[in-house]
Amino acid sequence: MERLFQTSNQLLAQVQTDFQRYIYQQINWKNRLIGLIGARGIGKTTLVLQHIKANLNPQKSLYVTTEDFYFAQHRLTDLAETFVKAGGEYLVIDEIHKYPDWSRELKLIYDYHPNLKVVFTGSSVLDIKKGSADLSRRAIVYSMQGLSFREYLHLFHKIEIPVYSLDDVLNQRVVMPANFRPLPYFADYLRIGYYPFSREMNFDIRLQQVIGQTLEIDIPSYADMNVSTGRKLKQLLSIIAQSVPFKPNMSKIAGMLNISRNNIADYLLYMEEAGMISQLRSKTEGVRALGKIDKIYLENTNLVQQLGNDNQNVGNVRETFFLNQTRVHHQVNTSAMADFSINDSDFEVGGKNKGLKQIQNAPKGFVVKDDIEQGYLNVIPLWHFGLLY
Secondary structure, three states: OOHHHHHOOOOOOOOOOOOOOOHHHHHOOOOOEEEEEOOOOOOOHHHHHHHHHHHHHOEEEEEEOOOOOOOOOOOOHHHHHHHHOOOOOEEEOHHHHOOOOHHHHHHHHHOOOOOOOEEEEEEHHHHHHHHHHHHOOOOOEEEEOOOOOOHHHHHHHHHOOOOOHHHHHHHHOOOOOOOOOOHHHHHHHHHHHHOOOHHOOOOHHHHHHHHHHHHHHHHHHHHOOOOHHHHHHHHHHHHHHHHHHHHOOHHHHHHHOOOOOHHHHHHHHHHHHHHOOOEEEOHHHHHHHOOOEEEEEOHHHHHHHOOOHHHHHHHHHHHHHHHHHOOOOOEEEEOOOEEEEOOOOOEEEEEEOOHHHHOOOOOOEEEEEOOOOOOOOEEEHHHHHHHHO
C-alpha cells in the first residue's frame, strides 16, 4: 500500500485546482458511494484528484487506478479493508470498469465499511451502466460531458463567463466581457476545444486512440463482441462520419457492413452510450431510449473534424454543436418545422444569412445563427449555446 500512496501523492502534487469542471459543484461529495461516468478523455481523473487536493486530508485519502499492477494480485475488497484499518477515510477508484466483478466488490465495500467514502470513475459508460443496476440503492452516479465553449474559454484562454440558463440565452440576457471577440475562439473550439487534453502535443493522435479504444475495446468487451465486430463498429462510425447528419436506413447499413439488420440498432446504441455519436429522436415517442431515430450525429464537433476528412459540412458542424451543448440540461428532439425542438420551442440552425422562413409558423421559434457576435429579437448567436454549463 505504501507504493499506492506514493503514486497517489505524486499525482496530487501535479494536479492544478484553479479550474473546475461544471459538474464539480453538482456532485454531493458527502455521499458514501459516488460514481462519475463519461466518455474517454473528458477529465474525470483530474476532477477527482482536484477534490482530494482541495478538500481532503491526503494522509487519509487514496487515489488508485485499477490498471495498476497491484490489482493483479490483490482485490479491491482487500485494499479497502487494509486502508480502513490504517485509518483511511476516502478511497477513489479510477477506471473501475477494467476490474473484474467490480460491482459486487463495491457493494461489499459499501456494506462492510460504513465509515469509508468511495468515489469510482469509469471511462466506458457502458460497463458502468451495466453493473450499476446492482448498486442502484447504494451509489449516486453522475454523468459527465466534455468541455463546453464557456469552459474552453476559461481553461485555455483565462476568459471567464458565467453560466447562463437557456431562458437567459433565448431572452438575450448574455453579457459579453469588454473587448471580447468570440468568433475566432469559437472556431478554434469547434476544431479542438471539446477535450481537455487538446492542450497537449499530438492531439490528433490521442483522439484517434480514444476512438480506437472505445470501438475496439470498450464496446466489444461490454457486448461480448469479437475483434471482427469491433472493426465493423469502426466501419459504421466511418459511414456516419461521411454522411452526417445521417438518416439511418438499417437495411442499407446492414448490406454495406454485411451484418444482420437486427444488430444495427444495438450497435448504434452502444456507440451513443460510449460517447461517439448522438441519436436525435422524435418527441412523440416519449421514452428516450425507445424513440424513433430521425438523425444521427457525431457526438461532438472535434470528432467531426477528426473523422469527416474532406467531407466536413459546416451545417453539420453547427447542428452537432447545438445538440451537444443543449442536451446536457435539456431533452432535445426533432422538430416538424425546424432542426430541433426543446420543450415548446423550435430552433433552426444556420449561417449569418439564414432567414426566418422555416420558423415563420412556429408559436415559439428561434433562428440560431453562426458567424454573428450578438443576437436580436428571436435571432440567437450559435456560440451563446456554449454557455449553458
